[in-house]
Amino acid sequence: MAQKKRSQLKELFETGKKPSQQDFADFIDSTLNIKDDGIENPDGADTPLKITAPIKITAQGTDEKLLDFYAGDTNTWSINQKSGDKPGLNISHYASGEVSKSKLFINSSNGNVGLSIDKPKAKLHIRQTGNEDALRIDDDSNNTIFLINKNGNVGIGTDSPDAKLEIKGDEPVLKIWGQGDNDNATIQLRESTAANWGFDLKYIGNPDNKFYIESYSDCVSKGKHLTIVRESGNVGIGTTCPDAKLEVNGNLKLEYGVAVNAFSCDGTLEGCSDLAIPTEKAIKTYADTKALLNGSVSENFSANNLTVNGVIKPSAGNRENKGIFFTKEPGYGSKDAAWIRYYRCGNSGENTTLEIGTSNDCDDHIALMPRKGNVGIGTTNPRAKLSINGGLHVGGDSDPGDKNLRVDGCTTTNELSVSGSLSFNTPTRQIINMCNNNYGIGIQDGTQYFRTDNNFAWYKGGT
Known part of the structure; x- marks a missing residue:
């Protein structure tokens, strides 16, 4: 057969x-036969060509073309045994022009x-x-489980x-x-x-069992700067063998104070928290001298005992957040408060006031409550329950002068001892009451009188 x-x-x-x-035999052998070759073109314009496997296709041309696909007279796709000079199965597409x-x-x-390569x-x-996108993998619910974008x-x-790299999901975990x-x-x-x-973030297993943050240059380690021990959880900065929850080999600088149980730039302590400063460390010298705790209206320092x-140095000023302000309503009252404040009074810097106040x-x-001692104002050696070195003014705005008692109004006392003069400013009235208002000494129309119940003795001009 030829x-x-x-x-x-x-x-x-x-x-x-x-x-x-023989010519007829060659003709028959050189053509296709539906029965022998398994290739059939069924009736119908839209019926595809029917081929019974196997089928042998011999590559043609320098690019060893196997199949061409057309849309009308336009070649759209080709299957070759080469792509240029590169041997392999190649599927290529012809775009317009x-x-x-x-x-x-x-x-x-x-x-x-x-x-595409x-x-x-x-x-x-x-x-x-x-x-x-370069690569996309979806699950059977069309949820993207893996993607590489453009x-x-x-x-x-x-x-x-x-x-x-972005990982998203319910409790996503990245394992290395x-x-x-x-x-x-x-x-x-x-x-x-x-x-x-x-830097390297490195976990070293047996026998270290530690996590390190290590710096590198030219692939050479420059030191392990932070260490976390697996078993104890101890953290070391500047040391690879920390013996405490935090051990620092070097200076420690706290720009905004120390926070316990929360991060705060003001060194705020809340609730039952503790502030501990190791006495052996370099920070001891500063801590023995002063501890600066900055706060605001919304940030408080609370402790059972301090x-x-x-020296305690409260901030000066005539505001609720200045000086010393006690807890409001200690007896479950309404708006009760007490404070000690130091502030400027008026426009001059020399006019200052130390205020001890209550409300409301x-x-x-x-109340000043010395059990056995005395209280002194202007003196450090009080000789009575209240000793005043200077004048005492009760009521009004007048100046009593030094070492005088000035009363604008009425005064009641069991005993009154005066070393000097006793002056009354009101020209007409009963000035001194004895027992009650029916007994006393007074002045009426420039005349002094003595009163005993409803009886009066008048004194004028020596008579």
Whole structure:
């Protein structure tokens, strides 16, 4: 049996030729037969060609073309055994006015698969084109479980990653494992410079069992700056063997104070918190001298007892958040308060007032309660329950002068001893009452009188 080309067969059946039996046999063997070859074109314009496998296709041309696909007279897709000079199975597409571009290529020598690239350098090599995502994997509910977008960002559990790696999900976990007990897990953070400066976040297993933050330059360690011990949880800064929950090998600078149970720039202590400063450390010298605690209306310092070996310096000013302000309503009253404040009074810086105050009704008092001692005003050696070195003014705005008692109004006392003069400003009235208003001494119309019940004795001009 000889298979011949159409041009050879045509010569056998030209006018005047007498085809032999062999010529007819060659003609039949060179054509397709529905029964023998399994190729059939069923009736109907839209009925596809029917081929019974297997089918043998011989590549043609320098690019070893196997199949061409057309839309009308336009070639749209081709299947070749080469892409240029690169052997492999190639599926290419013909865009309008362009040469064919490889969409899928399988390298014959190593089996590498290329998508939109005919030189795959890995088992799967994808070249992203245009604004499309490079790779996307969805589950059966169309939820994206893995995506690489056009910018190279990788999303796990998200279809819109805005970082080089973004993981999203219910309680997402990122695990980095070493293969064996002595294998270390490391995250490297580097800058793109010749020195390759950067940091490693490293976990070293047996026998260290520690987490380190370590700096590097030129791939050489410059020191382990922070250490966390797995078993104890101790943290070391400047040391790899911390013996306490926090051990610092070096100076410790606290720019805004110390916060306990919360981070605060004001060194605020709330509730039952404690502030402990190690006495052996370099900070001891400063702490023995003064402890600066800054607060505001919304940030308080609370403690059961506070012992100060030094000076307490409240802030000056005539406001509720200045000086010393006691807890309001100690007896569950309404708006009761007490304070001690020091502030400027008036426009002059020399006019200052130390104020001890209470509020808010007549039942709120200020009391000085020396058990056996005395109280002195203007003197450090009081000789009575109240000793005043200077004048005492009761009521009004007049100046009593030094060492005088001035009363604008009525005064009641069991005994009154006066060393000097006793002056009354009111010209007409009963000035001194004895027992009650029916007994006393007074002045009426410039005349002095003595009163005993309803009897009066008048004294004028010596009579």
